Amino acid sequence: MMMHIFQWSCTWLCIVFNDVLAYIIKRFGDLLFWDRNRLTRETIEGYTAAIEHKGGIKEVWGFINGTMRAICCPDENQEIYYSGYKKCHAVKYQALSTPDSLIIHLARPYTGQERKLQELQLVDDPDLVKRFHIYGDPAYSLSYGIIFNTHMSSLHISVEYEFARLMMLCRYNGFKMVLKIGLSPVAAYFMVSVLFCNIHSCFHGNQTSKKFHCNPPSVHSYLAAA
Numbered sequence: 001m002m003m004h005i006f007q008w009s010c011t012w013l014c015i016v017f018n019d020v021l022a023y024i025i026k027r028f029g030d031l032l033f034w035d036r037n038r039l040t041r042e043t044i045e046g047y048t049a050a051i052e053h054k055g056g057i058k059e060v061w062g063f064i065n066g067t068m069r070a071i072c073c074p075d076e077n078q079e080i081y082y083s084g085y086k087k088c089h090a091v092k093y094q095a096l097s098t099p100d101s102l103i104i105h106l107a108r109p110y111t112g113q114e115r116k117l118q119e120l121q122l123v124d125d126p127d128l129v130k131r132f133h134i135y136g137d138p139a140y141s142l143s144y145g146i147i148f149n150t151h152m153s154s155l156h157i158s159v160e161y162e163f164a165r166l167m168m169l170c171r172y173n174g175f176k177m178v179l180k181i182g183l184s185p186v187a188a189y190f191m192v193s194v195l196f197c198n199i200h201s202c203f204h205g206n207q208t209s210k211k212f213h214c215n216p217p218s219v220h221s222y223l224a225a226a
Contacts (some may be wrong), residue, residue: 021188026225028195034107035226039104040078044132050099050214055155062104063159064136066094068112070176071186072139083112088176093190096134097159099212102200102222103194109187127217158208165206166197198222 001015025032047061070088074081081089090112096105121145135155167174179186200218201209209216216222 014082018188019183021192024195025188027133028223029191031198031222031226032103032191032194034105035225036223038218038221041188045109047098047100047214050130050212051155052101054212057123057155058088059132060135061132061154062096062098062134063092064134065159065163066110069094069173069179069190070073071181072177076182080111086112086219088112091179091181091186091190095159095194097162097208099158099208099214100216101158101162101206101208101214102198102216103162106191109190110212124141158211161206162197166193169193169197199213 003010007012008016014215042063048059051060052058068083068086068090069085069092070090071081073089078089079090083090092110092112094105094107094110095103097103170189173190173193178184179189197221198216199219200206201216202222205216
C-alpha cells in the first residue's frame with residue numbers, strides 16, 4: 001500500500017521511516033529521559049497530593065518499573081540478549097510514571113541478560129530527593145528515593161498499565177520476529193512509541209489520570225521544553 005501511494009521501493013521507505021525516528025529521538029529525547037523544565041517542585045508536590053488522596057501514602061510522587069520485550073534471535077551476541085527468566089532473547093526498558101498518566105522517565109535499553117534495571121538519581125535537589133519518594137517493587141534497593149510499601153501495591157499497577165497501553169496503541173513492539181537487533185532500530189521503535197503514547201494521554205487522558213484525578217498537561221505544555 002505504501003509503495004503504491006509514494007511510488008518508492010520498500011527499502012527506500014524503510015530508510016525514510018528510520019530517519020524520521022532518529023530525528024524524533026534527537027528532537028524530543030530529553031522529554032523521555034527527564035523533563036527538567038516541567039518537573040518542578042510544584043509539579044512533584046501536585047503528584048504527591050494526588051497519590052496521597054487516592055492511596056493514603058504521603059510523599060510518594062511516582063511509580064517505577066521495568067518491562068521486557070522479546071526480540072528476534074540476533075546473529076551476534078546472542079548470549080547477551082538471552083533472558084533465562086523468560087527463555088527468549090529480549091530488550092528491557094525501565095520507566096517512571098506519574099499520576100497524570102505520563103511516562104516521565106525512560107532509561108536506556110538493557111540487554112535481556114542484565115538482572116535488575118538501574119537505580120535513579122535524576123533530581124539534582126538533595127532536599128527534594130530526601131523529602132519525596134518513588135514507589136518501586138521489592139527488587140529495587142531502598143536508595144535514590146525508591147521505597148516499597150505493600151499498601152501501595154494496588155496503585156503500582158498504574159505503571160504496568162502504561163506499558164500495556166503502549167503495546168495496545170503501538171503493537172509493532174510486540175512482533176518479535178521483525179525486531180532484529182543490528183538490522184532495525186529496535187530501541188527507537190519503543191522510545192518513539194512512549195513519546196506518542198504520552199502525546200495521546202495529553203489529548204485524551206486515560207485510566208490512570210482518571211483514577212488519581214490528575215489531569216495530564218496540554219500537548220503544547222508537554223512539548224514546549226523540547
